[in-house]
Amino acid sequence: xxxxxxxxxxxxxxxxxxxxxxxxxxxxxxxxxxxxxxxxxxxxxxxxxxxxxxxxxxxxxxxxxxxxxxxxxxxxxxxxxxxxxxxxxxxxxxxxxxxxxxxxxxxxxx
Amino acid sequence: xxxxxxxxxxxxxxxxxxxxxxxxxxxxxxxxxxxxxxxxxxxxxxxxxxxxxxxxxxxxxxxxxxxxxxxxxxxxxxxxxxxxxxxxxxxxxxxxxxxxxxxxxxxxxxxxxx
Numbered sequence: 001x002x003x004x005x006x007x008x009x010x011x012x013x014x015x016x017x018x019x020x021x022x023x024x025x026x027x028x029x030x031x032x033x034x035x036x037x038x039x040x041x042x043x044x045x046x047x048x049x050x051x052x053x054x055x056x057x058x059x060x061x062x063x064x065x066x067x068x069x070x071x072x073x074x075x076x077x078x079x080x081x082x083x084x085x086x087x088x089x090x091x092x093x094x095x096x097x098x099x100x101x102x103x104x105x106x107x108x109x110x
Numbered sequence: 111x112x113x114x115x116x117x118x119x120x121x122x123x124x125x126x127x128x129x130x131x132x133x134x135x136x137x138x139x140x141x142x143x144x145x146x147x148x149x150x151x152x153x154x155x156x157x158x159x160x161x162x163x164x165x166x167x168x169x170x171x172x173x174x175x176x177x178x179x180x181x182x183x184x185x186x187x188x189x190x191x192x193x194x195x196x197x198x199x200x201x202x203x204x205x206x207x208x209x210x211x212x213x214x215x216x217x218x219x220x221x222x223x224x
Contacts, residue, residue: 004152006152008150032211034211036215041217041218041220042217042218043114043201043203043215043216043217043218044153044201044215045215046212046213046214049211049212088152088153090152092211096158096208096209097143097155097158097166098213099152100152100153100154101152102150102151102152103150103151103152
């Protein structure tokens with residue numbers, strides 16, 4: 001079992017839908033949780049990071065962390081075709097190196 | 111806006127040949143990372159530098175891979191000889207310090223080994 005599990009998708013939604021992307025993890029030492037967006041043939045771009053449990057909102061994006069369930073989520077409101085990309089979760093604990101999920105491919109169709 | 115630069119963007123080579131990738135991090139970033147991303151997977155760390163020193167190369171296949179950051183600025187990753195299984199995206203990232211939560215990634219080098 002991998003430390004970080006993420007459904008690869010693809011997840012296909014209509015424009016304007018609320019998108020929910022999720023990851024589960026097994027390492028209780030993880031304290032920092034990050035979401036990256038990766039467009040095709042590009043490097044990952046950090047969207048948000050949170051420390052420990054709770055919610056964090058940035059525009060149309062909301063990140064949630066539930067450490068008791070070892071479950072993190074990224075919500076995208078009013079999704080746009082330009083949001084079509086692969087979304088990678090990443091997390092780290094005492095080590096400075098993040099462990100990445102495999103990414104979920106999101107397709108937002110007009 | 112400052113960006114991490116990588117070259118080449120694409121590289122096609124035959125197995126047993128040598129290949130090299132170059133990375134120029136964001137100015138002032140002391141920490142530099144090389145990752146390998148196989149299609150459909152998340153990035154996996156190959157090597158981490160703090161200035162010119164290697165901090166972590168535990169996942170670097172040292173029999174064929176080497177990395178250097180001689181002056182603590184730009185970096186080169188080399189593979190010799192390349193194998194079919196090395197086909198992947200090679201990503202360079204940098205951060206202001208090793209403890210920073212924000213890593214900035216370059217566009218990557220897509221390597222295809224024939």
